[in-house]
Amino acid sequence: MPELPEAQSNLGRVREGALNRTVRAITLGETSHVDLPSEAERDRLVGHRFTETRRHGKTLFVGSASGPWLAIHLGMTGSLRVYDEGDAPDYARLTVEFEGDRRLAFRCPRKLGSVELVEDPETYVAEQGYGPDALDIDEDSFADTIGTSDGALKSALMDQKKLAGLGNLWSDETLFQSGHDPEAAGSDLTDGQLSDLHATMRAVLQGVLDTGANYEDLPGTWLIHRREDGAQCPRCPGTIRKRQVGGRSAHACDQHQG
C-alpha cells in the first residue's frame, strides 16, 4: 500500500512529464466504487495547466497556484502513470488528456483510491483533520503527539490525524529499527526514546525516498526484506513474528523489540 515515499515517487513522475501542458479533456474509465470528479468538475480543468505538485502525508495534489487542484488518494494499489497516447495502462480510472499526445492516468486496480477536485491543498488538509506531514513534523511536536498516546505505538504512528504519511510497512520498519515493541504505549517512552524514534522515522522515510521506493536497493539490515512470520531477524538472533496490533498486521522481532 502506498505510503509517504511511494506517494512522493508517483508525484515525481507527474513533475517530470505532466506539468505545464494544457488540459484538453479529462475522461473516466470504469469507475464503480471509485470516487472521481463530476463532469462539471472535470470541465473546470479544461484549458488549465498544472504547474505545481504538493504532497501531504499520503495525499497527492496536482494543480496550480490559482487552483483548482486534483487531490489524489492512491488507496491500496493506485498509481499515477504518465505516458503518450497509445500506451495507456490498464485499470485507468481517470485520464487527463493534454494537448498533443501526453496523458496522465490514475490507475487503480482494486478501486480503493479516489480523486477529488479541491480549491486548495491547505484547506483540504485542514478539513480532513490530518496531522503534520511525517517528514515535516519537528521533534517537539512529534514528542507531544506520540509521547502522549496511551495506545499501541504502531497505531499511533499510523493515525493520520496524529501525523500523516506512515502506513503498515514504514511504521513497522521504524519500530524495528528503533527497537520498540509495536504494542508499547507512546506515553511510556522517555524523552530520549521519543527523540530517537523521531529521527529513525525520518531516516526510514528519507531512505526509501532516496531509492525512489525501490525496495531492493534498501540495506539488507532492514525489516522490509524479512517481513515473514518465522524469518531470521537481520539484526539479532531473534525471529520475526507476525501479529495483530490495532487491527493491522505487524511484523516485529521477538527479541530486540521485546
Ligand SMILES: [Zn+2]
Ligand atoms: Zn531482532
